[in-house]
Amino acid sequence: MAERPILEVEGLTARYGAVTALNGVSMSVARGGICAVLGANGAGKTTLLRTLSGLKRADAGRILLDGADITRIPAERHVHHGLAHVPEGGGVIVELSVEENLRLGGLWRSGRRDRARRMAEVLELFPPLRERVSRPAATLSGGERQMLALGRALMARPRVLLLDEPSLGLAPLVTRQIMHLLLELRAAQDLTVVLVEQNARSALSITDHGFVLNQGEVVMEDSSRRLLADDRMRHAYLGF
Amino acid sequence: MDQFLNLTLNGLSSGAVYAALALSLVIIYQATRVVNFAQPALALISVYIAYAVSQATGSYWLGFGAALLTGLVLGAATERLLIRPVHGRSPLSAIIVTLGLLLVLQGLAGMVWSNEPHSFSYPLGFRGRFSASDWFALASVGAVALLLFGLYRLTPLGLRMRAAAFRPEAARLSGVRVGLMLTTGWAIASVIGALAGMLAAPPFIFPNVLDAVFIYAIAAAVVGGLENPFGALVGGVLIGLCLSYVSGYAGPELTTLAALAILVLVLSVRPDGLFSRPTARKV
Amino acid sequence: MVSLRNHESTGQGEQPRRASAPSAADRWRALPALVRFPLAAAAAFAAVLALTFVTGPTGDLRIGSVGYYMLAIAGLQLLIGYSGQISLGHGAFMFLGAYTMALLVLHQPALPLWLNMLITVVLSCAAGVLVGAATARLHGPYLAGATLALAVGLPSVTVRFPELLGGSNGLAFSTRGAPPALAGVITNTQWQAAAVWLTTLIGLVVLATISAGRLGRRMRALRDDESAAGLAGVPVGRTKVIAFVISAGAGGLAGACQAYLLGTATPSSFTVTLSLSLLAALVLGGLGSMWGAFFGAVALVYVEVWGEDLAHALSLDSNVANNLPIVFFGVLLILVILVWPQGLHGMLRSLAGLVRRGR
Numbered sequence: 001m002a003e004r005p006i007l008e009v010e011g012l013t014a015r016y017g018a019v020t021a022l023n024g025v026s027m028s029v030a031r032g033g034i035c036a037v038l039g040a041n042g043a044g045k046t047t048l049l050r051t052l053s054g055l056k057r058a059d060a061g062r063i064l065l066d067g068a069d070i071t072r073i074p075a076e077r078h079v080h081h082g083l084a085h086v087p088e089g090g091g092v093i094v095e096l097s098v099e100e101n102l103r104l105g106g107l108w109r110s111g112r113r114d115r116a117r118r119m120a121e122v123l124e125l126f127p128p129l130r131e132r133v134s135r136p137a138a139t140l141s142g143g144e145r146q147m148l149a150l151g152r153a154l155m156a157r158p159r160v161l162l163l164d165e166p167s168l169g170l171a172p173l174v175t176r177q178i179m180h181l182l183l184e185l186r187a188a189q190d191l192t193v194v195l196v197e198q199n200a201r202s203a204l205s206i207t208d209h210g211f212v213l214n215q216g217e218v219v220m221e222d223s224s225r226r227l228l229a230d231d232r233m234r235h236a237y238l239g240f
Numbered sequence: 241m242d243q244f245l246n247l248t249l250n251g252l253s254s255g256a257v258y259a260a261l262a263l264s265l266v267i268i269y270q271a272t273r274v275v276n277f278a279q280p281a282l283a284l285i286s287v288y289i290a291y292a293v294s295q296a297t298g299s300y301w302l303g304f305g306a307a308l309l310t311g312l313v314l315g316a317a318t319e320r321l322l323i324r325p326v327h328g329r330s331p332l333s334a335i336i337v338t339l340g341l342l343l344v345l346q347g348l349a350g351m352v353w354s355n356e357p358h359s360f361s362y363p364l365g366f367r368g369r370f371s372a373s374d375w376f377a378l379a380s381v382g383a384v385a386l387l388l389f390g391l392y393r394l395t396p397l398g399l400r401m402r403a404a405a406f407r408p409e410a411a412r413l414s415g416v417r418v419g420l421m422l423t424t425g426w427a428i429a430s431v432i433g434a435l436a437g438m439l440a441a442p443p444f445i446f447p448n449v450l451d452a453v454f455i456y457a458i459a460a461a462v463v464g465g466l467e468n469p470f471g472a473l474v475g476g477v478l479i480g481l482c483l484s485y486v487s488g489y490a491g492p493e494l495t496t497l498a499a500l501a502i503l504v505l506v507l508s509v510r511p512d513g514l515f516s517r518p519t520a521r522k523v
Numbered sequence: 524m525v526s527l528r529n530h531e532s533t534g535q536g537e538q539p540r541r542a543s544a545p546s547a548a549d550r551w552r553a554l555p556a557l558v559r560f561p562l563a564a565a566a567a568f569a570a571v572l573a574l575t576f577v578t579g580p581t582g583d584l585r586i587g588s589v590g591y592y593m594l595a596i597a598g599l600q601l602l603i604g605y606s607g608q609i610s611l612g613h614g615a616f617m618f619l620g621a622y623t624m625a626l627l628v629l630h631q632p633a634l635p636l637w638l639n640m641l642i643t644v645v646l647s648c649a650a651g652v653l654v655g656a657a658t659a660r661l662h663g664p665y666l667a668g669a670t671l672a673l674a675v676g677l678p679s680v681t682v683r684f685p686e687l688l689g690g691s692n693g694l695a696f697s698t699r700g701a702p703p704a705l706a707g708v709i710t711n712t713q714w715q716a717a718a719v720w721l722t723t724l725i726g727l728v729v730l731a732t733i734s735a736g737r738l739g740r741r742m743r744a745l746r747d748d749e750s751a752a753g754l755a756g757v758p759v760g761r762t763k764v765i766a767f768v769i770s771a772g773a774g775g776l777a778g779a780c781q782a783y784l785l786g787t788a789t790p791s792s793f794t795v796t797l798s799l800s801l802l803a804a805l806v807l808g809g810l811g812s813m814w815g816a817f818f819g820a821v822a823l824v825y826v827e828v829w830g831e832d833l834a835h836a837l838s839l840d841s842n843v844a845n846n847l848p849i850v851f852f853g854v855l856l857i858l859v860i861l862v863w864p865q866g867l868h869g870m871l872r873s874l875a876g877l878v879r880r881g882r
Contacts, residue, residue, distance in 0.1 A: 053413060079415035091410035093403055104403050107396050108415035152414065275664040325861055331663055332609060336806050336860050339799055343853030350846035447846075451795060455675045462668040493683050496676035503669050504657045511660040 004067060006031040006192050007052075007160055012061035014051045021047040023216040024061065029160070029209075034186050034193040036203040036224065039213035045196040046088060048213065049162045052194075053078050053085035065160065079108050084158035088165050090149030094138035098129055101137050101148055105155030115155075122151045125181070143174035150181070160192045161185075167199055175199070179206045204228045247488040248481065253374035255480020256381040260436035261457030262464065262472035263385070264429040269466045271405045271425035272323060274334040280454035281345035282318065282430050283437030286310040287445055288353055290438060291360055300361055307434045315430025319423045350447045357444035366442070377439045384432055385473055391428075392469075401425055452496065456483065459499045463506045465513025474515065478502075560731045564724040571720045575713040583712035584784065585824050590716070590723040591780035593820035596805050597730050597813055598773025603802070604810040605734055606766035607746030609663065612670030614798035615677040616647050616771045618790070620778025623647075625694040625788040626687075636698070640722055640779055647775020648768050655767030659760050662749075674798040678790035693789025719780045726776055731813050733769065742766055796849070803856050809868030818868055826851055 005028035014022040021044045029035050037045050050056040052063060054075035063071045065081050078085070093101055102122060106115045123130040126147045132140065137148060146166050153161055163182075167175035183206055185191055197203035204210055204224040212220040212233065220233055227233060261279065268276045276282075286307040294303030322341060326333040364372035392398035403411035404421035412418050440453045460479045464471025479499060486498040506514060551559065571590075575583050599613050623643045627634060634642075658669050681688040688694065700711030709717070733739055741762045744752040753759045782788045800823060808819030827848045834844030863870050 055409065055412070075412040076415050076417050079413070085413050087409065087413065091407060091413065093407045093410055095406040096399075096402065100399055100402075103396075104399055104411070104414045104416070107400065156415065269664070275667065322857065322861075332603070332806075332810070333860050335609060335664075335667065336802070337857055339803065340853045340856030340860070343796075343799070343803070343849045343856065345853075347846035347850035347853060351840075351843045351850070354842040355845060452675070455672055455795075458668045459672055462665055466664060491683065493679045496672065496679055500669070500672040500676045503672055507661055507665060507669065508657060511662075511665065513665070 003031055005029055006066050007194070008062075008064040009052070010062045010064075012048070012051060012063065013059045014047055014056055015059050016047075021216055022051060025213070025216070025218055026061075027211055027218060027221065029192055029194060031192055032186065032190065033209055034182065034195065034207045035209040035211065036200070036207040037194060037196045037211050037213060038200045038203060038227075041198070043213040044216040045213055046164055047216075049085060049087075049164050049194070049196055052162055053083060055085075055087075079156045079158070082157075082159035083162070084153035084156050084160070085162040086149045086153050086164060086166065088168060090145050090166075092137050092140070092145045092148050092152070094136070096137055097134055098137055098140070098148060099133045101152050102129075102155055105152035108156065118155055118157065122154050125154070125185070126151050142170050143177070146170065146174075146178055147181075150178075154185070154189070158191065160194065162194045162196075164196045165198060166195070167197065167202065175202060179203075182206060200234075201228070243488060247484045249370045249374065250488075251481035251484030252477065253370070253377045253480075254484065255460075255477035256377045257436050257439045257453060257476075258456045258460045258480050259473045259476025260381045260384060260432055260439070261453060262460035262476045263388070263469055264433035264436065265457060265461045266464070266466060266469050266472040267388075267425055267429040267432070269461075270469075271401070271422050271429075272319070272327070272334075273331070274323060274338065275458075275466070276318075276338050276426075276429070277335060278318065278338040278341035278345065279430070279433045279457075280437075280450040281342045281349075282311060282314045283433040284349055284445075284447065284450050285314060285345055286430075286434035287360070287437040287441045287449075288349055291353070291358060291445060294361070300363065304363070304438060307438050308431050311430040311432075311434030311437075312427045315433070316423050316427040318430070319426035323426070324419070324422075346447045353445075353447075355447055357446040357449075360442050360445040362442045363438070373442075380435060380439070384435065385469075388428075388432075388469065397424070455496060456480075456499055459503045462503060463513055465510075465516035468513070468515040471513055471515030475513075557732065560728045560735075564728050568717075568720060568724055572713075572717055575709075575716050580710065580712040583710070583716040585828065587712075587716035587719040587780070587784045588824045589820045590719040591777040591784065592801070592804065592823050593816050594723040594726045594780065595774050595777035595801055596808065596819045596823075597727055597816035598770035598777070599801055599805050600810070600813060600816050601730055601734060601742070601773070602766050602770035603805060604812070604815070605739060605746060606742035606763060607749075608763060608766065609667045610670040610767075610770070611667050611795075611798050611802060612672070612674035613770070613774045613801050614793045614795070615670075615673045616650065616774030617778030617781065617797065618678055618793035619650055620647050620775030620780075621782035621788040621793070622681075622688065622694070622778075623775070624779035624782040625696055628696045628698060628783075629694060636718065636783070639783075640776060643779040644772045644776050647778075648772040650775070651768035651771025652764065654771065655764040658767070659764050671795065671798070674793075674795050678793045681790045689789075691790055693787055693791070695787045697786055698783055715784055719784055722776060722780055726773055727813065727816075730769070730773060734813065738762070738765065800852065803852055807855060807859055809870075812868050815868045818871075822855075826855075 007029040009025055009027045012022055012025040013020065025044070025048060037048060039045050047056060051058050054073060054077070058071050061071070062069060065083055068081065070078065070081055070083070073081070093104070096104070102119055103115070106118050109115060123133065128144050129147055129151060132144070137145065140148060150166070166178050170178070179202060182193055182195070186193055195203055195207060204227055207224045210222065210224045210227045211218050212227070220227070222230070261283070264279055265276060268274060289310045290303035290307035293306040294300050297303070318341065322337050323334060326337055362373040363376050366373045392402060400411070400416045401421045401424060403414065404416050404418040405425065408418045436453070436457070437450055441449050456479050457476070460475035461472050463478065464473070464475030479502065482502055483495045483498055487495050510516070571586060575586060578586065595613060595617055599610065602608050602610055620643045623646050624639055627639045627642060654673065658666055661669055681693065682690055700714055705714070734742070741752070741757045744755065744757050745759060745762055749759060804819030804823040805815060807822050808815030808817065830848035830851055831844070834847055839847070
């Protein structure tokens with residue numbers, strides 16, 4: 001029996017003034033899956049994530065998370081529904097320490113002991129962070145910041161994790177590390193990941209499904225394997 | 241030597257008051273990037289409420305409590321009603337709005353309580369070299385500083401407030417209600433401002449009573465670096481001491497000019513204040 | 524890229540529609556600034572002079588007040604509206620100008636008025652260089668804080684030098700009125716109002732010419748984005764200081780006019796409230812346009828007058844009456860920012876646009 005998708009998007013439209021950034025996007029993401037959202041610069045990838053997490057108001061359409069309508073709830077309520085968003089560049093608060101950044105992510109949950117346990121788990125996942133836990137986040141390297149951003153999102157125990165270009169500005173080796181981490185996370189944490197990437201090849205290599213956006217519309221959707229193999233599509237939209 | 245000691249002690253107790261008012265400015269600046277020029281007026285109204293309550297009940301301390309409560313309400317209301325609508329506009333908009341509020345509240349105070357001075361009592365005894373009231377000023381401002389430090393560094397509320405001030409968007413994604421945090425920041429700041437008003441006003445209150453104190457507090461906040469609460473405390477004490485010496489050795493009419501001189505001197509060496517973090521300005 | 528577009532021209536977007544038959548307004552705008560501004564000033568002067576023939580001495584005084592406030596606000600407009608530096612201490616330069624004028628009249632009575640004005644301008648500009656150079660590296664709230672301290676601190680020097688500056692009572696003096704040749708034609712107050720307006724208009728022509736020229740464009744580039752302006756070759760520090768000096772000169776000249784008009788210079792007329800009122804009037808009139816200065820000055824003078832009249836008419840309690848103008852001003856300030864950020868000038872222009880489109 002087909003399980004209900006954890007994230008369903010129907011006819012999502014978002015505008016910036018006269019510019020339509022998303023034009024009737026519909027997609028569904030299977031539970032426990034890891035899917036890629038691909039497309040050129042300005043295709044609407046970041047706007048899609050910002051609209052999903054409530055940072056941008058949707059002008060039309062619906063967003064269902066596990067069957068619950070979350071289209072109109074404010075951004076700060078999304079963590080309560082189990083949706084976490086790591087924005088482009090990570091959004092690490094450099095003025096706070098590593099530990100404070102992590103603590104912030106779990107703050108909305110009640111129960112001090114539960115939060116402490118979660119913190120230990122997250123630090124377990126990211127050994128470089130454990131060594132720098134009381135340092136200011138400003139002293140971290142780019143890869144470590146991306147880890148910290150991921151860790152902060154994971155502190156909230158999300159069911160769905162939205163990731164915006166985690167490899168942006170990172171060395172290929174670090175990018176590979178982050179991608180592997182995502183695979184591990186999916187396996188260990190009962191997590192569904194929506195990954196926005198400019199780097200289509202590396203994104204498709206770890207995801208099982210892919211959506212291709214062009215000018216605010218989903219122009220193609222298929223399994224990652226088939227997308228990788230489809231030369232026409234690769235040339236037209238992904239540029240490799 | 242004896243005079244030097246006297247001036248130092250005086251400088252410390254008035255410096256504590258400047259530090260408190262500077263602290264309230266810095267808290268608000270950190271949270272919303274607004275220099276709250278209405279701060280002396282919010283404190284002024286708090287002090288007048290204290291005056292009215294003390295007159296009605298005969299108790300100084302009931303009035304004191306009423307002042308702090310008034311500060312809390314006024315600060316929160318100002319953020320909600322006046323500052324939030326101009327959020328994201330040019331910095332001048334917020335400055336103008338707070339200046340407008342300053343004029344309105346000072347005028348209202350004059351309308352209700354007249355422009356004539358009323359006598360207003362000290363919290364404790366005020367006679368002698370370092371009187372009980374001086375001690376009270378120093379101790380209460382010290383306590384406020386410690387409480388604030390604890391709040392910001394050790395409590396979840398403090399962490400939320402800092403996150404909301406530094407990176408509102410990242411804070412929202414972590415579930416922080418940013419608007420509420422900013423309002424809380426304004427409320428806390430205005431309570432501290434009200435405390436500063438209660439300490440600075442005696443022996444008389446009139447609508448412009450806090451103007452000079454406010455100038456020194458701005459000087460203290462700017463000298464310390466507008467983004468650093470610790471800087472505000474140091475700046476306050478520094479300005480307090482300097483002005484006390486200038487007033488004692490050179491004449492009281494030179495204090496404001498001395499404050500200006502300190503300001504220009506410090507800022508010409510460090511344009512963002514003594515304790516600011518060196519950050520790259522946005523290009 | 525930095526926009527070096529002249530902001531004055533934003534309202535003229537619909538002009539090309541009528542390009543085939545240039546209207547009088549178009550031909551007027553096509554005149555070079557050096558011709559256009561003096562012509563406008565001459566017309567304004569004639570209008571003001573005519574107005575003084577129908578008003579009494581009190582009216583003349585108010586008209587004169589509008590004049591010098593306008594000059595001070597226009598100077599502030601150049602600094603804040605054009606170059607984007609927030610000064611809360613412009614009353615200090617008016618103070619300086621007023622006392623310079625008073626001292627010159629008292630100690631060098633032989634000097635003619637125009638020379639006094641000239642000396643005042645030079646002195647205030649010198650003070651502007653000093654303050655501007657000291658504060659050139661400050662930005663935003665830091666500059667606001669420093670200038671605020673200046674506005675509070677400077678007037679207290681009068682108490683320091685009571686023999687020379689008259690302490691807190693200030694200096695009182697009398698100026699020569701209308702020349703004997705004109706006795707019977709115009710009154711002394713008319714003469715004074717006219718002299719103030721002549722000075723103001725000359726000052727305004729200078730300010731308007733500057734802001735329409737290269738320096739003005741540089742200032743606006745600075746205001747819009749300091750870093751980008753610097754990268755585009757605008758000398759940031761120098762332009763800032765120049766803006767400060769010019770506006771200080773205008774402030775000083777305005778102070779001199781005030782002293783000349785009232786025959787006194789007292790520290791109590793140059794409180795922080797004055798500096799804040801100037802800023803308030805500027806915002807009220809509208810930032811970024813010299814017309815804003817006019818509306819702001821009218822508001823500054825007549826809000827107070829109307830407040831007094833209203834209080835009188837309603838026989839309000841004196842506590843209420845005394846504070847009515849500042850409360851009204853404060854409310855107006857908040858409302859303008861919240862509801863109509865372009866100020867009175869912007870409001871009138873939008874209304875004019877509506878009317879034009881409605882035809």
